[in-house]
Amino acid sequence: xxxLSLHKKLEKNAGLLIFGILFVSSIGGxxxxxxxxxxxxxxxxxxxxxxxxxxxxxxxDIYIRESCHACHSQQVRPLLAEVKRYxxxxxAGEFVYDRPFMWGSKRTGPxxxxxxxxxxxxxxxxxxxxxxxxxxxxxxxxxxxxxxEPASAxxxxxxxxxxxxxxxxxxxxxxxxxxxxxxxxLTEMDALIAYLQVLGTSAETSEEQGHH
Amino acid sequence: xxxxxNDFWSGWIVLLTAVSFIGLIWLVxxxxxxxxxxxxxxxxxxxxxxxxxxxxxPPLWWFWLILATMVFSVSYLMLYPGLGSFSGALRWSMGHExxxxxxxxxxxxxxxxxxxxxxSLADLQARPEVMKTAGNLFNQNCxxxxxxxxxxxxxxxxxxxxxxxxxxxxxxxxxTSIRHGRKAVMMSWQTAxxxxxxxxxxxxxxxxxxxxxxxxxxGQAQYNLFCMACHGEKGEGNPLIGAPNLINDIWLYGxxxxxxxxxxxxxxxxxxxxxxxxxxxxxxKILIAWLKK
Numbered sequence: 001x002x003x004l005s006l007h008k009k010l011e012k013n014a015g016l017l018i019f020g021i022l023f024v025s026s027i028g029g030x031x032x033x034x035x036x037x038x039x040x041x042x043x044x045x046x047x048x049x050x051x052x053x054x055x056x057x058x059x060x061d062i063y064i065r066e067s068c069h070a071c072h073s074q075q076v077r078p079l080l081a082e083v084k085r086y087x088x089x090x091x092a093g094e095f096v097y098d099r100p101f102m103w104g105s106k107r108t109g110p111x112x113x114x115x116x117x118x119x120x121x122x123x124x125x126x127x128x129x130x131x132x133x134x135x136x137x138x139x140x141x142x143x144x145x146x147x148x149e150p151a152s153a154x155x156x157x158x159x160x161x162x163x164x165x166x167x168x169x170x171x172x173x174x175x176x177x178x179x180x181x182x183x184x185x186l187t188e189m190d191a192l193i194a195y196l197q198v199l200g201t202s203a204e205t206s207e208e209q210g211h212h
Numbered sequence: 213x214x215x216x217x218n219d220f221w222s223g224w225i226v227l228l229t230a231v232s233f234i235g236l237i238w239l240v241x242x243x244x245x246x247x248x249x250x251x252x253x254x255x256x257x258x259x260x261x262x263x264x265x266x267x268x269x270p271p272l273w274w275f276w277l278i279l280a281t282m283v284f285s286v287s288y289l290m291l292y293p294g295l296g297s298f299s300g301a302l303r304w305s306m307g308h309e310x311x312x313x314x315x316x317x318x319x320x321x322x323x324x325x326x327x328x329x330x331x332s333l334a335d336l337q338a339r340p341e342v343m344k345t346a347g348n349l350f351n352q353n354c355x356x357x358x359x360x361x362x363x364x365x366x367x368x369x370x371x372x373x374x375x376x377x378x379x380x381x382x383x384x385x386x387x388t389s390i391r392h393g394r395k396a397v398m399m400s401w402q403t404a405x406x407x408x409x410x411x412x413x414x415x416x417x418x419x420x421x422x423x424x425x426x427x428x429x430x431g432q433a434q435y436n437l438f439c440m441a442c443h444g445e446k447g448e449g450n451p452l453i454g455a456p457n458l459i460n461d462i463w464l465y466g467x468x469x470x471x472x473x474x475x476x477x478x479x480x481x482x483x484x485x486x487x488x489x490x491x492x493x494x495x496x497k498i499l500i501a502w503l504k505k
């Protein structure tokens with residue numbers, strides 16, 4: 001049978017055509033995505049990676065709510081210029097507790113994967129309230145309302161941790177039990193800063209990276 | 213994909229890739245090399261007398277283009293990783309390339325790096341290209357807090373242009389500040405001093421310290437009791453513990469009566485993060501030279 005006669009058969013049989021389209025368009029996924037789901041190295045936490053604390057987790061959701069990820073990537077690529085600028089390149093094992101991860105591919109602002117520890121808490125606070133007061137040519141919007149809401153307002157923390165636990169994040173019952181009290185007295189700003197300060201702190205040293 | 217889960221998935225990728233590839237070849241060949249008879253089946257619809265499906269072959273340059281992409285993809289999969297766990301004839305990997313780039317970088321700059329480590333700060337300050345690089349490093353790493361002109365800002369982050377160095381101005385002290393960071397803690401004295409004490413001590417710091425009639429000032433006794441241990445009898449400060457000088461008229465958190473009272477009543481916390489994982493020895497050295505200039 002030639003390609004043309006197969007084509008003639010397909011265009012006259014809608015069911016066969018639908019099946020053919022689904023089959024052809026699934027090949028890419030079957031080759032590139034399916035095997036990765038079984039690749040352990042992508043599912044195993046790297047040595048220093050631990051699940052987010054209740055406060056950090058809440059901060060992460062605020063980060064997503066405010067669309068920080070629309071302008072900031074969280075992925076240091078294995079290129080000399082990036083490693084020199086941002087620090088050790090990002091490894092898959094550092095993101096196992098990120099659901100979803102926020103690698104991103106567009107940098108309107110700088111990459112944030114290695115931001116943890118680079119600036120003090122108070123700097124982040126000032127910068128989020130009024131970016132131009134510390135970086136005078138910054139184009140980042142201000143987020144003053146983060147000071148106004150308690151951290152607990154950004155969603156039911158216990159429910160989030162329960163759901164993540166069912167997905168395999170090793171939260172203990174005690175941790176989930178204590179989660180609301182961890183948020184006591186903190187604002188959304190505090191939670192977001194706690195998240196920013198832990199970002200990328202599980203980096204392997206550059207010597208360790210040399211062995212891969 | 214050096215860490216493929218097992219041979220099954222590696223084989224799966226190779227097989228699917230090969231089958232799709234062979235399928236594509238068959239499709240292209242059969243479109244270009246189908247006998248006329250088959251394309252002119254009698255049950256085909258005909259328009260305007262002689263227009264029917266397939267009676268003009270697709271342009272030949274399509275064929276060459278498709279052939280070229282096929283040759284490219286086969287060559288690529290032979291040379292580079294992609295076909296299951298096969299790592300490609302070139303043994304290329306992104307990690308190795310980065311390591312190579314790092315080695316090339318180190319080699320390229322080894323002479324100048326050794327030269328910088330061996331040079332005195334004064335020599336480095338006399339080299340415009342080194343100072344320019346240091347300025348760029350400062351903008352990249354330090355300016356967000358200390359400002360693009362190192363002028364300090366936000367009444368929180370100290371100026372690095374003046375002669376006041378809270379943690380000491382010796383190159384070794386500056387190096388420690390950069391490498392390991394600093395945490396300054398001024399306690400809250402509201403409970404100990406009460407409102408009146410805060411006011412008296414603030415006034416003493418502004419108007420009494422270092423003057424001839426300081427002994428008669430109402431705030432001196434409490435200053436000597438609570439503040440002197442860190443800030444010194446004459447308010448000269450102590451860089452070893454990050455206690456700032458109080459008589460040089462440089463005020464990080466503001467020099468008004470109100471700002472000083474606020475500092476005393478509620479305390480201050482200053483933090484400089486550690487940069488030893490972000491900057492290497494050469495970078496730290498030229499930064500110090502730049503800062504001391």
